[in-house]
Amino acid sequence: MLAGRTVPTFTLPMLAAWLLFASVPFWIERVGLYQYLGVEILIWATYALAYNLVLGHSGLPSFGHGAFFGLGAYAFGLAQFNLAANLWLCLTVAALAAAAGGTLVALFISHRRGIYYALMTIAFGQVFWFIAIKAHGITGGEDGLLKIARLPADFGVVAFDLKHNVALYYFVLAVFVIVSLLLWRLTHSPFGRVLKAIKQNETRARFVGYDVWAYKAAALVVSAGLSGLAGGLFAMAQASAFPDVMSLHYSGYVVMMTLVGGGLVSFWGPVIGAVAFFLARDVIGALTTAWMLWFGLLFVALVLFKPEGIAGLLQGADKAEPKRVPRPAGAPQPQPR
Amino acid sequence: MPLFEARNLHLRFGDRVVLEDVSLAFEQGRLSGIMGPNGAGKTTCFNVLTGRYKPDRGKVLLEGRDITGRSPQAIARLGVARSFQIMSLFDEFTVFENVAIALPGLRARARDPFGQAYADPALVAEAYAVLEMVGLADRAEDLAKSLPYGARRALEIAVALAAKPKLLFLDEPTAGLGSDGRAQLAELVARLKGTATIVIIEHDMQFLFSLAEEISVIHWGQVIARGTPDELKANPWVKASNLGQLR
Numbered sequence: 001m002l003a004g005r006t007v008p009t010f011t012l013p014m015l016a017a018w019l020l021f022a023s024v025p026f027w028i029e030r031v032g033l034y035q036y037l038g039v040e041i042l043i044w045a046t047y048a049l050a051y052n053l054v055l056g057h058s059g060l061p062s063f064g065h066g067a068f069f070g071l072g073a074y075a076f077g078l079a080q081f082n083l084a085a086n087l088w089l090c091l092t093v094a095a096l097a098a099a100a101g102g103t104l105v106a107l108f109i110s111h112r113r114g115i116y117y118a119l120m121t122i123a124f125g126q127v128f129w130f131i132a133i134k135a136h137g138i139t140g141g142e143d144g145l146l147k148i149a150r151l152p153a154d155f156g157v158v159a160f161d162l163k164h165n166v167a168l169y170y171f172v173l174a175v176f177v178i179v180s181l182l183l184w185r186l187t188h189s190p191f192g193r194v195l196k197a198i199k200q201n202e203t204r205a206r207f208v209g210y211d212v213w214a215y216k217a218a219a220l221v222v223s224a225g226l227s228g229l230a231g232g233l234f235a236m237a238q239a240s241a242f243p244d245v246m247s248l249h250y251s252g253y254v255v256m257m258t259l260v261g262g263g264l265v266s267f268w269g270p271v272i273g274a275v276a277f278f279l280a281r282d283v284i285g286a287l288t289t290a291w292m293l294w295f296g297l298l299f300v301a302l303v304l305f306k307p308e309g310i311a312g313l314l315q316g317a318d319k320a321e322p323k324r325v326p327r328p329a330g331a332p333q334p335q336p337r
Numbered sequence: 338m339p340l341f342e343a344r345n346l347h348l349r350f351g352d353r354v355v356l357e358d359v360s361l362a363f364e365q366g367r368l369s370g371i372m373g374p375n376g377a378g379k380t381t382c383f384n385v386l387t388g389r390y391k392p393d394r395g396k397v398l399l400e401g402r403d404i405t406g407r408s409p410q411a412i413a414r415l416g417v418a419r420s421f422q423i424m425s426l427f428d429e430f431t432v433f434e435n436v437a438i439a440l441p442g443l444r445a446r447a448r449d450p451f452g453q454a455y456a457d458p459a460l461v462a463e464a465y466a467v468l469e470m471v472g473l474a475d476r477a478e479d480l481a482k483s484l485p486y487g488a489r490r491a492l493e494i495a496v497a498l499a500a501k502p503k504l505l506f507l508d509e510p511t512a513g514l515g516s517d518g519r520a521q522l523a524e525l526v527a528r529l530k531g532t533a534t535i536v537i538i539e540h541d542m543q544f545l546f547s548l549a550e551e552i553s554v555i556h557w558g559q560v561i562a563r564g565t566p567d568e569l570k571a572n573p574w575v576k577a578s579n580l581g582q583l584r
Contacts, residue, residue, distance in 0.1 A: 182451075190446045192450070208418075
């Protein structure tokens, strides 16, 4: 009974999911879709996983995460133009720039929680978005930062050209696998469990001896850094960087993906959400330009009837409602004095 | 030297004086009690002693060391743990994890982002030892939110106990419990007696008089009487302020 408890580094369903993703380029065109969609889905799935570190795992409602994704995208392009056209360097700069942005924001908001935290993230998100539009000399303003090259993945002995969407897809898949392994590990580490404890009860976590402020700040910095990495990949995929990914609009998309997919109850919820979001966009979008209306209605329905999202639906299928333990007679609610 | 000492604490909220010249001392290994009517300032006093509020004046000393105004987490790390009158658990965690997250062994590794949180059998055994002590070992894998009320009160204490505290503050541990629950809890506290220095805020006189070795009575933010249960039974102040309704 008293053996240590370990969580496997990866599980069979994870392996199965990765294999499924790896098979996508072989059939995606046959089902009437296109290779670039796979790239987009995996980048946003990576982004949503990183985002869920704050929303789902730490209970920090960040509604301005697009700022970090965008910072990564711009940093990738600017590093490529001004430092060196090396993929590893540019991706590192993308992640570090976003982590630096995350640090700056974390310094100002980590003592907040709930709605105040949310409002401050929106405000900061808008600041970054506005700067991206106005700093024309650096970001290209609304015209965007163009002609960002898809740099080759150079491993010294062998280099892969990523100009083709299928090659880029496999590169993005590799990054996705690494990021998801890191985050999986992190959420089961002592650090990750403390975040989860803080999510449930900040006061108690503090009285148990944890520096809640530092943990909340660290969660945002790590999440921002990984979001920036995804942003760097996005700049490479699009061969450009635009301010729109930093807008409140786009920040809302990642929140929707995470919630629709079930990030609050499942580690993989954000991935499910990203897949659902893009399939909805392309499949419903093929039928009507008002696809967002239908996706929005789906979102509303989920929030109303199944706040645990799609992952919650899947979990609900094999798990019955937990039994309610009746409150014993003569045990009233404690009265605050 | 007492293990923990409060010297001349003053605290005001706006123009309302909540603590006025409160001095308390808790000896090593003792079980002390704080009692007083609703709104007397008992919980506020705990909140000052454990770092939630900073006193306007006065000092808080742990083992002679000045810890006035330190943060709750800093005071907790020095070995002062507390439970809450209004239940404060990690509801989505299992009973096991509620305790495990509070163990000093986990806290020491809490910055590790890649290690396994509960892989160490010694840590698991430690958590179970605490659960054993409060009688929750067989419910270790249940979610905290699924426990019945009395068991939640016991878990509330277990989370504080997990820190292996030098000093354990229990804020109205019997709040909301029926007579059976109170009896069980009294039993639990009696078992803990001697293993740690304990300070209990309590409303229930009978509960406190049967357990505590020394009791301080707080009224209107002041300590109006102090002594052993026997001394206090005879204390005119206690009788006069209508506190001593002993059966």
